[in-house]
Amino acid sequence: MFVPWQMPWLPNAPEDFRARLKAARTLAEGPGAALAQLALHRLNSTQARTFARMLRDLISEGVSLAPLAPFRLAVLSSATFDTIEDALVAAGARHGVALDLRVAEYDQIIQTAFNPAANVFATKPDAVFVHFDHRWLALDRFSTDPAGTVDAALDQVSMVLRALSEAPGAQIIVSNVATPPGGLFGSIDRSVAGTQRAQIAAFNHGLHDLALAMGALILDVAGLAEQVGTATWFDPVMWNLYKLPIASDCAPLFADAVARMVGALRGKARKCLVLDCDNTLWGGVIGDDGMENILIGSGNPEGESFLAVQQLALDLKKRGIILAVCSKNFDETARQPFREHADMLLRESDIAVFQANWTDKPSNLEAIAATLEIGLDSLVFLDDNSAERAQVRVALPMVAVPELPADPAYYPLYLASAGYFEALAYSTEDSARVDSYIANAQRAEVKQQSRDLGDYLRALDMMLTTQPFDVQGRARISQLINKSNQFNLTTRRYSEAEVRTVEDEADTLTLQVRLKDKFSDFGMIGVVIARPHADDPDALDVDTWLMSCRVLGRRVEEAMLEAVVERARKAGKSRLYARYLPTPKNGMVRTLFDTLGLELISEEADGERRYRLDLTGYTAPDLPFSREQTAR
């Protein structure tokens, strides 16, 4: 049986959890990495409480918790949230963020939303989570005026969201509503508008439109409760005694779902699924059993299980997750089923990096991350072998490694339920991006045939598109702003709501940059925001300048500067100011502006570097792109 609220994909907490937690405090490299590692386990309420208490203390002492990203979250709940708080702090660390959590008083959503001076807003939260259930909206009973009841419920939520959006900057996250178990008529509950089931469905539908209009994110509590089973999710005893909104057993899973979304806002969602082969993608050992005897495909129950694993991997690839293989095998042996087995769903062309050899798995995972130029903390590693899983967890604690049960029939559920690949938005560009990772291999061949770099770049037939921010680009712009760490000059994070605000600023120069070549369409790979300079009316001041590392070494950065200069000139500007703000991850662009020909005017003690460019003296270099521009 698969019981989602038990989160069986998480390994059990170590016996010495408390001692390790205490020890984390005294580590020379800081406590962040050790805390992140401890949070990867399944914690009971006491362990979560101890963990949350320590994290809270460290935050208030101002200790750096890197690599955990700081995140201030305000929670407004219609119910008792105290018992969820500790689990939420632990889940935050599991998903890459150090949560500074402020919870408003029980059942004070409206009062708090209309009070900008409320305690929960004192620290200027990065996001506000508004949490309620059917009971807060009078959707907990049969209504003879269902349209009126649902409208009133939506009005109430709309009022709250509007009040919260008055204070710009914070991303609003709002829960939808789960349908409690039971019923009134029976099967027709779904079609009689006045039942709880029908009213809640209508409310959730309306909430979807409301959230879209307001740039709010919806936490799909209804979907989560449905997976758990609503009779398990809701606990009337806990509600009547303590006004707990859900069964206490389900608090860790609920917290994990909130944390996945917060992690995704900080760019912590995983990007790549690394698959073992033998007994993970097919039954049996290809090297021993041979092509005829491995179990894959329909007609055999075990073969069906592995087929389902492959189908999920393929679906993930289709939505934009990179696939890689890491197997202890001879390369040719491991590749054979991908090439020749008629029942395999996964083919060689689906796999961006194929590491089959006899080296240990941690080394191979490192090689995969290096080849893809992504961090190890972007990887999820699926392997049926518990010894391999344990080895990877010890050597590379930043790689997510789900536990797996004995029966492969459950593998897809474990992988899909763990929430590693949480996305806040989806665009078809996400899918195209995966193909671009795969096309890198083909590009490497062109590179070998070309005489020099210029020759190679010209042979790629690159097409660069630059245009101001717009509605169509918004989701991806916000995604890049929140995910790019390395090629990011200022690392300023903006929510989708904030990006929308920037679109409307009259004198702000915005740029979204897309690239394709003859092998693939990279989609959007660059973002620039530049505002009028505070003191120099003839100048623009660069607020944000970032680029996806996938297009390094193609002179895209030069083309971006050219586009910025061109647009700035059109706006009548004659100077450009820019800066580099150092972070632990963006060392690669420390001297980017020097390389691009900007003049370094000062370097601060904290490593910040300030630059200026005289636009009248700028001449565009000869670049290997054909160009498409869209003016505002």
Added chain:
Amino acid sequence: MFTDDEILSRITDVVRDQLDDDDITLTQTTEANKIDGWDSLAHVRIMIAVEEEFGVRFQTSEITSLKNVGGLVALVRSKL
């Protein structure tokens, strides 16, 4: 399978963890309101943590009729 003393000792550990105070000592006659920090919110957490610790579930009336720690020990014993 557990003596009352063993149950009391495990409940004491739970309460110490939840209230972050290792000096707390509980006896059969201890009442919640005599312990610093054992307020209504802490009570929710403690009850949930005790359920978790022993793998048991309490009914509404069993919780509302609790008078002191001794009552909680007896309640846990009746469920094991």
